Amino acid sequence: MQKSPIRRTVKRPAAAAAAPSAPGTEEREPRGARRKRETRARLLEAALNLMAQKGMEGVAINEITEAADVGFGSFYNHFESKEAIHAALTDQVFEDFADTLERLAGDLSDPAEVISVSVRHTLLRARREPVWGQFLIREGLSPHALNRGLGQRLSRDIRKGIAAKRFSIADPLMALLSVGGTVLAAIAVDLYGDAPIGPEISALGELGLRSKDFPERAATALLQTLGIGRAEANRIARRPLPVVESQLNAD
Incomplete structure (x- = not known):
């Protein structure tokens, strides 16, 4: 399940802090957070395709990362184990x-x-x-x-x-x-x-x-x-x- 986009308000100089916020002053989701969310989603999608065919026991972590085009080590930034991504x-x-x-x-x-x-x-x-x-x-x-x-x-x-x-x-x-x-x-x-x-x-x-x-x-x-x-x-x-x-x- 994807998380809702994270938004943060642009910081203003102290002199302008009291001024009313103008439309469009909020930035988009930070690039790092977006990449992390997208990587997690790719891992889950790859796991779904593989585990639907083979079951959890028949799938290795490296198969998931290869299908998701994600580095093997990056898997552990999102899930502790194959059992964790399955859950x-x-x-x-x-x-x-x-x-x-x-x-x-x-x-x-x-x-x-x-x-x-x-x-x-x-x-x-x-x-x-x-x-x-x-x-x-x-x-x-x-x-x-x-x-x-x-x-x-x-x-x-x-x-x-x-x-x-x-x-x-x-x-x-x-x-x-x-x-x-x-x-x-x-x-x-x-x-x-x-x-x-x-x-x-x-x-x-x-x-x-x-x-x-x-x-x-x-x-x-x-x-x-x-x-x-x-x-x-x-x-x-x-x-x-x-x-x-x-x-x-x-x-």
Whole structure:
């Protein structure tokens, strides 16, 4: 997560200290601070790409620094170890993602629609950002992910649905694992989408792997798992998705 730009006020001579500040008298972020922030961001981006493919254990620090075009020694100005950059990366990915889901579903009162929006947004983002999706598959059911950020919010939403008698399930933990595991499996399958359907995935092709409404189908199935009737689940899963400001800016 990038830090907000640091600004400092230009110092004036003592005689002018009492004069009102004129527009544009603040300087930009100091060059050294900007370079440090940009270097940290490059290291995190390189780690994301490598660890999505190989996992933390399969990546060496020198691979990260080479991919980021950063000197090996500079790595330790930002992170104490490979485990430290992995922890920072996991926090950044899952906390940022959980915050996005919070903004998307924050105004929704129906727990079923909250789950539907979260599932569909997750699959659509993984489709747009395959590396992000691969990292999510690797880390999504780790204790770190389940106990913080995304896992906490999903558990909360499931328990709200149970308390409101919207979901007819008795075991919140199994519901959490069912939803989380199914979403990760759906991402993995959906990432096959750009590859030719050969013999190894021909059965998936016959089941509609390439259908445009794959995220809606996944949301419908999960709502049914939580006890929502099929017809209602299908209606909820096909409602327009909320749009957050960051999406509008991206468009």
